[in-house]
Amino acid sequence: MEELELTRATTEQRNPRSMGLDRMSSLEIAKLMNDEDKGVAPAVEKVLPEVAKAIDWAREALGKGGRLIYIGAGTSGRLGVLDAAECPPTFGVEPGVVVGLIAGGDRALTTSVEGAEDDPVLCEEDLRSLGLNSKDLVVGLAASGRTPYVLGGFAYAKKVGCRTVAISCNSESAVGREAGLSIEPVTGPEVLTGSTRLKAGTAEKMVLNMISTGSMVGLGKAYENLMVDVQQSNHKLTSRAVNIVCEATGCSTESAREALDRSLQDVKVAVVMLLAGISVEEARGRLESSSGHVREALEQRSSE
Template sequence: MPDDNLRLTEMLSVLDRLDTEASTTERGDLDLLSTAELVRQMNAQDHRVPAAVGECAEEIAVVVDGIAERFRHGGRLIYIGAGTAGRIGVLDASECPPTFGTDPSMVVGLIAGGETAIRSAVENAEDDHEAAEASLRELHLTARDTVVGISASGRTPYVVGGLTYARSIGAFTAAIASNAHSEIGAAAEIAIEVITGPEFISGSTRLKSGTAQKLVVNMLTTLSMIKLGKTYHGVMVDLLATNEKLHARSIRTVSQLAGVGVDEAAEALRAADGSVKLALLMLATNASPESAATALDAADGILRVAIATLS
């Protein structure tokens, strides 16, 4: 019992020092406000998040460049987190294949407690210091990979353990936290500490902290994919047409960027086996599918370079 009391006292002391756990007297009457006023106040709090993310622009840029460089050499991006933070990493990873045409193994999300934790809370999973290391070992983590740990508090043992292991084998590591001087920031090479302040409901870090995490991971994958040539004139050109909507978007993209009619765009896509990027290259240079594919490979998949080569 004395040991339990000591641990509880230490935990309370830690929580008292975290901005994300702080309470504010200005919101003590939330239950008395009208719904419209609640909406206005919560929205006002949310408006602070983009500015807080902007304060971390330099650190985010360093991480984007690090991820892109490792992607070019066959490395992967692996998110690790617990609860909301873990789910945000899993979400971002799952959206990369249809958006950018990447292999599912290129961006991976690991969450404390495994797949069950995506939908349901798994008790004490975030406190398992060794679990992330075990999962990273199963993925055969190498020095070519990037590991990004996400934790609003910045002290989640699951994330600290994973980053510590990743760094020990030479992987590039970064941390996304909502508190300054975080433990995960110290465990990683680069700390992205987005200070969003007390939550609208004290301690509910799925709110501003979660929004900040989503904004940052959006940047990490989107901007690294731009660096890899996954876009052209600000449009996704490596998307996978896995459903009717995406098939229509592919035709629309080719039509608009190549300046051709819908029928010609559809025909070019058929000849390119559904590849938007290849269809655009063929239309821009009148190259055969084979020649265009060779040029695209030689240009490391960057459409602008391939067009210049064949023009």
């Protein structure tokens, strides 16, 4: 019965355009895959209202001190871990604010852990170890739409009182039925039958980009389209911080570096002090009263 359910999934069906895949040249394969990928963005476009709701839910959870927790297995799990890992350097959040859980643990990031995704209890244990609470948002990723690890995580999240979001590439999926919100961009049969790391994985990555970026922007992690909470953890990001201050204020590189030194390398403080013509202390105070939103900090009247 389970095998029958899986073969009915769109992601498991054979793609008629790639039936001769094993006879194609390298260029023909590349062209076919590129052509198939052109349908991913339109598939995601159809579910943008649901994505927007997920952004709102994530913003609300993070704003209340909760966490954004991704759960998944295989490629889906790895995509969640990747998105979580990129949030601290990009948005300046602590590593535990956005979390990625993959069936089988860290070893599954590079090596297949057989059977891990088939154990619904395993995800409950992983979520328990995180201290899951009702303020958190749990986002389950399952391209096939039926991963037991994700279903088990949703069952436990419901008991705790968490909101849940399912991301799948099959319509009316099992994970979608179990979640409070279902996002299902249907990308169709893969070029390589059942290999959901291809179009389905691309769609999942696009949706994750929107959820994490949209929620972080809503929390004040951007000014205009600049990542003003970037963490200067390497030379590239240090240079980016200087460039951001220059772009935001129109100042010289020298002035940007000086402002960053005065603000203890806090890009937001440097931007506000330069644009408002105020001290480091007042810039920091304005940002605190505006919950870190640069635009709102700039609109406040000077207290000096």
